[in-house]
Amino acid sequence: MESMRLDNAECAYSVEFMCRQLGVSKSGYYDWRNRPDSATAQRREELRLLIKKAFEMSDSTYGYRRIHAQLLRWGVAAGLELVRQLMRELGLVPCQPRPKPWSLTQAAPGRVPDLVGRDFTADAPGEKLVGDITYIPTGEGWLYLATVIDCCTKEVIGYAMDDHYQTSLISRAISNAARNRKLAKGAIFHSDRGSNGGFNRSSQHLERGGCCGSGKGACGDSGWSSAA
Numbered sequence: 214m215e216s217m218r219l220d221n222a223e224c225a226y227s228v229e230f231m232c233r234q235l236g237v238s239k240s241g242y243y244d245w246r247n248r249p250d251s252a253t254a255q256r257r258e259e260l261r262l263l264i265k266k267a268f269e270m271s272d273s274t275y276g277y278r279r280i281h282a283q284l285l286r287w288g289v290a291a292g293l294e295l296v297r298q299l300m301r302e303l304g305l306v307p308c309q310p311r312p313k314p315w316s317l318t319q320a321a322p323g324r325v326p327d328l329v330g331r332d333f334t335a336d337a338p339g340e341k342l343v344g345d346i347t348y349i350p351t352g353e354g355w356l357y358l359a360t361v362i363d364c365c366t367k368e369v370i371g372y373a374m375d376d377h378y379q380t381s382l383i384s385r386a387i388s389n390a391a392r393n394r395k396l397a398k399g400a401i402f403h404s405d406r407g408s409n410g411g412f413n414r415s416s417q418h419l420e421r422g423g424c425c426g427s428g429k430g431a432c433g434d435s436g437w438s439s440a441a
Contacts (some may be wrong), residue, residue: 260299264296272318273308277296281302338365338395340401341363342390358372359373361387371392373385386403
């Protein structure tokens with residue numbers, strides 16, 4: 214016996230029985246089933262494809278308002294609530310990235326001389342070092358990386374990584390540099406104008422993995438330097 218299919222699932226009742234119960238003809242049912250989609254259904258399907266494309270282009274970060282704005286930029290008119298509804302039907306949920314730290318350092322009080330003076334060259338290795346901290350997004354959160362670069366060779370001679378950017382991270386990076394490269398007497402370490410956890414107000418010295426000094430840089434606040 215011929216069966217009727219609804220939503221790709223086989224129905225237990227025949228087409229003839231269902232049509233008789235609903236008061237429609239068998240030929241009328243087949244005519245309805247084979248009828249092409251309406252203009253509205255076709256437009257909704259086209260919008261679904263465009264919405265999915267815009268969502269993928271945003272790396273799954275756009276919500277319905279930004280998707281709506283993107284459709285307008287493409288010259289496609291659609292209601293805001295319609296975009297929201299179609300995104301819900303498609304199961305498109307934006308994944309918002311974690312907020313980035315605004316700054317890894319804070320301006321420190323006082324002033325210290327800028328011993329570098331925007332001259333990031335050196336006559337010999339181990340005489341002049343520069344450093345900074347950056348952050349890298351990972352699946353477990355932010356990874357903080359402190360680096361130390363030799364101005365003579367332009368090599369990264371020291372680094373340290375951790376899940377924080379406290380004083381110990383910078384100290385470990387400079388200690389690592391001191392192990393990898395013989396530092397000259399009176400070597401200069403230059404960083405940006407900020408301070409981090411009291412690091413540039415500490416009494417540490419380069420040969421012990423740190424530096425001394427405090428405050429905000431000179432030369433247009435380009436940075437601060439300290440000598441061992």
